[in-house]
Amino acid sequence: MKKIIIIEDEIILADALKEKLTDTGYETEVAYDGESGLEKIEQGKPDLLILDILLPGINGYQVLERLQKEEVSFPILIVSNSGQVVDIEKAKKLGAADFIVKATLSLADIEDKVKKLIG
Numbered sequence: 001m002k003k004i005i006i007i008e009d010e011i012i013l014a015d016a017l018k019e020k021l022t023d024t025g026y027e028t029e030v031a032y033d034g035e036s037g038l039e040k041i042e043q044g045k046p047d048l049l050i051l052d053i054l055l056p057g058i059n060g061y062q063v064l065e066r067l068q069k070e071e072v073s074f075p076i077l078i079v080s081n082s083g084q085v086v087d088i089e090k091a092k093k094l095g096a097a098d099f100i101v102k103a104t105l106s107l108a109d110i111e112d113k114v115k116k117l118i119g
Contacts, residue, residue: 001025001026001027002026002118003028003044003047003048004021004026004027004046004047004048004049004050004118005028005030005031005037005046005049005050006021006029006030006031006050007030007031007032007033007034007037007050007051007052007060007063008051008052009032009033009052009055009056011032013079013105014030014032015030016107017110018030020107020110020111021110021111021114024111026114029046032056033055033056033057034060034062034063037049037051037055037063038058045072045074046074047118048074048075048076048077049067049074049075049076049077050076050077050079050114051064051076051077051078051096052079053078053080053081053087054082060091061091061094064076064091064094064095065094067095068095072095075117076095076096077097077098077099077110077113077114077117078096078098079102079110080100080101080102081103082101083103083104098116098117100113
């Protein structure tokens with residue numbers, strides 16, 4: 001079973017993502033801030049990371065920077081409120097595989113992107 005870690009501080013969204021992806025057949029874990037998300041990744045590397053940018057404490061860019069230093073091999077899907085080109089480019093430069101803007105987010109979109117990234 002493929003493992004997904006979700007780092008998202010909006011509890012309703014995080015829980016909806018977890019429920020959808022668990023129902024689809026993935027093992028999912030949720031962290032509500034960057035620090036605990038990094039701890040979950042250290043405990044067991046996921047097949048995919050779903051990451052918000054605006055987080056309490058360590059933000060998503062800082063999480064990406066740390067993972068880039070560790071040369072992680074799993075894809076990272078950004079889910080963010082910002083759809084600014086500069087933010088998308090920054091995330092991709094730091095290793096993000098794909099980017100979804102929360103305003104246009106649907107759980108079906110997430111499922112499609114996850115399947116494209118890890119099958």
